[in-house]
Amino acid sequence: MKKKVIVACGGAVATSTIAANKIVELCKNNGIDVEICQIRISEIESNLTGASLICTTSNVKRDYGIPLVKGMPFISGIGVEKTEKALLDVLKAE
Amino acid sequence: MIWKELKEQLIFTDLEAKTYEDVMDQVGEALIKEGYCKDTYKEALKAREAEYPTGLDIDGLGVAIPHTDVSHVNKQGTAIAVLKDPVTFVQMGSDDETTEVRLVFMLAVKEPSTQIDKLQAILAIIQDKETLEKLLEVKNKEEIIEIIKEKEEEN
Numbered sequence: 139m140k141k142k143v144i145v146a147c148g149g150a151v152a153t154s155t156i157a158a159n160k161i162v163e164l165c166k167n168n169g170i171d172v173e174i175c176q177i178r179i180s181e182i183e184s185n186l187t188g189a190s191l192i193c194t195t196s197n198v199k200r201d202y203g204i205p206l207v208k209g210m211p212f213i214s215g216i217g218v219e220k221t222e223k224a225l226l227d228v229l230k231a232e
Numbered sequence: 233m234i235w236k237e238l239k240e241q242l243i244f245t246d247l248e249a250k251t252y253e254d255v256m257d258q259v260g261e262a263l264i265k266e267g268y269c270k271d272t273y274k275e276a277l278k279a280r281e282a283e284y285p286t287g288l289d290i291d292g293l294g295v296a297i298p299h300t301d302v303s304h305v306n307k308q309g310t311a312i313a314v315l316k317d318p319v320t321f322v323q324m325g326s327d328d329e330t331t332e333v334r335l336v337f338m339l340a341v342k343e344p345s346t347q348i349d350k351l352q353a354i355l356a357i358i359q360d361k362e363t364l365e366k367l368l369e370v371k372n373k374e375e376i377i378e379i380i381k382e383k384e385e386e387n
Contacts (some may be wrong), residue, residue, distance in 0.1 A: 148284030155344040215359030
């Protein structure tokens with residue numbers, strides 16, 4: 139089944155584009171069929187239907203009721219493996 | 233690769249700035265003057281930074297990648313500033329963790345989906361601490377382009 143992943147940042151401009159691209163690659167390498175929904179933080183709420191997880195490069199404190207993985211390591215390059223594992227743990231578990 | 237697109241008008245060495253707002257005024261002005269961004273760009277950058285900070289701690293070395301909504305941008309470009317003294321930025325994904333920044337990559341992003349290669353090229357530079365350390369030592373604009381060219385052509 140296709141997994142919907144919400145990738146969000148302040149303006150859906152730069153950082154979420156990078157994170158989205160990384161997640162597509164990661165899923166491809168792990169045989170996961172993924173649909174990316176790249177949006178602004180403010181648009182998360184209205185896009186939650188059917189989503190497996192949220193990956194955001196900004197500080198989000200709200201609980202949206204689905205797992206949230208911080209995507210900053212995709213930007214800094216530090217801690218990428220751990221982030222990838224966290225993403226896969228959620229996407230493979232379902 | 234981005235080195236071919238770098239313009240000396242968009243590169244600063246020894247930039248004197250006290251705050252991140254100051255950095256954005258000076259570097260943002262260059263992007264406006266060169267036609268990359270609209271007059272609204274500087275204010276939009278500052279507002280965005282306050283809400284969604286862009287400081288990065290690359291293994292102890294502070295870098296910031298300020299950018300803002302595509303509506304304030306005319307065409308894609310990158311400005312680079314090496315600051316004379318560190319300026320405090322809040323770290324991306326945080327409220328109050330700060331990082332002392334001497335290297336700023338200011339992005340003018342117009343079409344995110346078609347610019348993924350450029351964004352990744354910039355990240356490849358930012359994520360390479362050795363290159364960052366070299367950039368912090370530069371004396372002039374040509375050297376910045378040269379260092380980035382070397383980094384990009386080594387692969």
